[in-house]
Amino acid sequence: MITLDVTVDQGRLEDLMRLAVKSDKPPMTGAIKFHTMFNLPPGKGDLSDRLNLNGKFDVAQGQFSSPEVTGKIETLSRKAQGQPENQDAGSSISALRGSFVLDNGVIAFRGLTFSVTGAEVALNGKYALEKEDLDFHGKLRMEAKLSQTMTGVKSFLLKAFDPFFRKNGHTELPIKITGTRAHPSFGLDLRRKEKEKEKEKGE
Numbered sequence: 001m002i003t004l005d006v007t008v009d010q011g012r013l014e015d016l017m018r019l020a021v022k023s024d025k026p027p028m029t030g031a032i033k034f035h036t037m038f039n040l041p042p043g044k045g046d047l048s049d050r051l052n053l054n055g056k057f058d059v060a061q062g063q064f065s066s067p068e069v070t071g072k073i074e075t076l077s078r079k080a081q082g083q084p085e086n087q088d089a090g091s092s093i094s095a096l097r098g099s100f101v102l103d104n105g106v107i108a109f110r111g112l113t114f115s116v117t118g119a120e121v122a123l124n125g126k127y128a129l130e131k132e133d134l135d136f137h138g139k140l141r142m143e144a145k146l147s148q149t150m151t152g153v154k155s156f157l158l159k160a161f162d163p164f165f166r167k168n169g170h171t172e173l174p175i176k177i178t179g180t181r182a183h184p185s186f187g188l189d190l191r192r193k194e195k196e197k198e199k200e201k202g203e
Contacts, residue, residue, distance in 0.1 A: 004038040006055075013059050020129055021181060022108070027069070030062035030096075046105070054101040062094045072186075074118055080118030082144030084151060092118040105129045109136070136177040137189055141170050157181070157192045 011034065014026035021027060036055025043050055064070045070092045076092035098112035107127045114121040125136030128197070146165050147158040165171050179185035 001041060002038070002040040005035075006038050007035045009033050013062065020127075021130065023182075025065055027037050027066060027181065028059075028062055028064050028096075030059045033058045036100075040117070049105045051102060053100065056099040057097060059094075059096040060098050063092065077116040079149035080116070080120075080142035080144055082148035084149055089117075102129075112136075112138075118154045121175070127181075132181040133148075134177050134179055134181065134184055138175060140173045142173075143170060146171055146173075 009031045013032040014029045016032065016034075017026040017028060034055055034057035036053045039052040039125050041050055041052075058162070064073060073092040073094065074090040075084075077092070078084055078086060078088075080202045081089055083089040094114055094116045096112075096114050099110045101108045101110075107129065107130065109126070110124050111191075112121070112125070120141045121134045121138060122141070123138035125134070125138075145153045145162045149155075150158055160185055162171075165173055174189040175187065176189040177184055177186055
């Protein structure tokens with residue numbers, strides 16, 4: 001058994017991601033600080049299946065390598081600021097932090113937060129290293145009202161729903177990220193919001 005207490009104050013996210021993803025090009029780059037307990041039991045099999053990590057990380061000025069993902073992040077930032085058609089608004093540079101546990105080839109994330117100008121995403125979920133499956137659920141918190149994320153008729157129709165998702169001066173939407181790393185699926189998680197309401201009634 002190899003057991004280490006690892007602390008990195010000035011690391012590169014892309015170097016670490018090469019251990020977790022199969023593609024030659026890391027999906028995200030940036031400066032990272034992290035601390036983790038490292039346990040590697042003896043035995044045969046892939047390193048990722050035997051390795052156990054338990055720690056937390058903080059990424060500053062993170063940038064996505066994919067132009068498609070970068071475009072989606074910029075669009076999210078513009079809408080979150082209530083400027084969906086302003087091409088000069090929006091940012092793809094983000095802050096990313098959270099806690100993680102790697103066990104049996106699956107990374108479980110807790111308190112994972114991701115923020116860009118105008119919006120913050122808070123998630124809990126899992127990422128399978130072998131199949132690269134994603135299963136995350138959480139909340140999107142925006143500065144703008146729901147109706148301000150759209151223009152024209154859509155904006156007008158959404159005004160009726162603004163009060164339902166407005167909380168403490170921000171818009172909060174339940175979201176989920178599923179699919180795979182190469183083909184992620186982003187969507188609203190309305191069933192989870194219904195469950196939360198039922199839980200609040202029960203309390």
